[in-house]
Amino acid sequence: MNKATYLLTLPILEIEKGLDLGRAAGVLLNSSTQKVYLTLENGHPGQAKILDTADIEGVGEQYLLIKNKEVLKSVLEDTSISEMLKECYLLLGVEVVDASGTRLGEIQDLVFDEQYIISSLILNSGQELEAESILSVCHDRIFVSVEKAKEQRYVKPEYVKPEPVRPESAKQAPAKEEGAKAQAENGNATYVGFKMGKTVVSDDGKFRVEKGTVITEALMQEAERHNALLSIAMYAEE
Numbered sequence: 001m002n003k004a005t006y007l008l009t010l011p012i013l014e015i016e017k018g019l020d021l022g023r024a025a026g027v028l029l030n031s032s033t034q035k036v037y038l039t040l041e042n043g044h045p046g047q048a049k050i051l052d053t054a055d056i057e058g059v060g061e062q063y064l065l066i067k068n069k070e071v072l073k074s075v076l077e078d079t080s081i082s083e084m085l086k087e088c089y090l091l092l093g094v095e096v097v098d099a100s101g102t103r104l105g106e107i108q109d110l111v112f113d114e115q116y117i118i119s120s121l122i123l124n125s126g127q128e129l130e131a132e133s134i135l136s137v138c139h140d141r142i143f144v145s146v147e148k149a150k151e152q153r154y155v156k157p158e159y160v161k162p163e164p165v166r167p168e169s170a171k172q173a174p175a176k177e178e179g180a181k182a183q184a185e186n187g188n189a190t191y192v193g194f195k196m197g198k199t200v201v202s203d204d205g206k207f208r209v210e211k212g213t214v215i216t217e218a219l220m221q222e223a224e225r226h227n228a229l230l231s232i233a234m235y236a237e238e
Contacts, residue, residue, distance in 0.1 A: 004110035010064040028088040048075040053116035095141040194236040202226035
């Protein structure tokens with residue numbers, strides 16, 4: 001993310017000819033489209049130009065790059081720009097007032113997302129307000145509602161790693177494990193008549209029961225002697 005004050009410190013270079021076109025002096029917001037523009041004044045009213053942030057090719061540590069100087073629109077010569085400016089407002093240094101009528105401070109900086117849409121306002125009081133809190137934009141001040149921002153704040157869903165696809169008997173095992181363990185420990189588990197859904201071998205290697213084997217009382221007792229009763233319970237299928 002970029003901040004407005006950082007963009008204003010960078011010389012603007014055009015990629016085609018490598019010319020230094022100066023630095024931006026201010027930030028404009030179109031209240032209708034929410035698009036953001038940078039202003040270049042160059043010391044003379046007739047030379048004032050507007051740069052649509054959509055035309056920014058890159059922002060680095062030393063320069064702000066644009067394709068060519070033709071993307072800079074003259075404020076006085078381009079009639080479409082003069083019409084568009086009727087809906088635009090300078091933002092830096094503008095007073096911010098809460099919906100309760102409390103003055104919160106002035107805009108010291110702006111934070112942009114990757115598309116140069118304003119994501120938050122940074123005030124000279126140190127407070128940062130989300131863009132969703134903006135109620136209206138005027139020439140001299142912006143009205144905000146902190147409560148509105150809280151209500152509309154986007155909460156990113158927590159990522160849940162999908163489980164790998166496994167055979168049905170293996171899918172059942174985790175869900176059954178706790179219950180089977182509790183039953184086995186209590187000595188009241190009985191899976192006599194069930195079939196094994198998986199071949200099980202005890203840790204000592206002395207007990208083995210093949211997949212498809214019908215579980216009997218004797219098999220349960222043998223599994224218990226080799227500490228394999230839990231495995232029987234986990235992979236038993238009706």
